[in-house]
Amino acid sequence: MQDKADGLTYAQAGVDIDAGNRLVDLIRPAVRATRRRGADGEIGGFGGVFDLKAAGFVDPLLVAANDGVGTKVKIAIESGRHETIGVDLVAMCVNDLVVQGAEPLFFLIITRQASWSLPRRPRW
Numbered sequence: 001m002q003d004k005a006d007g008l009t010y011a012q013a014g015v016d017i018d019a020g021n022r023l024v025d026l027i028r029p030a031v032r033a034t035r036r037r038g039a040d041g042e043i044g045g046f047g048g049v050f051d052l053k054a055a056g057f058v059d060p061l062l063v064a065a066n067d068g069v070g071t072k073v074k075i076a077i078e079s080g081r082h083e084t085i086g087v088d089l090v091a092m093c094v095n096d097l098v099v100q101g102a103e104p105l106f107f108l109i110i111t112r113q114a115s116w117s118l119p120r121r122p123r124w
Helices: 017-032 070-079 085-098
Strands: none
Touching (some): 070 085
């Protein structure tokens, strides 16, 4: 077992928790604007909560979808337009769900980047 003194802190590993919290605070109003019946979670947690009964579902089946950003990022870099990656990502997941007759209920999003600077005002 490694002695705790030999371990790394989040900051030493390159994780800026304060910047992550600032990002959550920055996007919180936009996320809250998408709230729907059944979505009981709050942004910033480590999981999403969706209450199917509260949303009016009886004996539901769940359909899940995910999509990667690899090609989307490559196209964004080549075109110099990065603002549409998120829209495209959500749209492709929605498409994969609705063609199976499912209703999109919520999205869980993971972000990773080598470095970033937060905008003063979001562009949505």
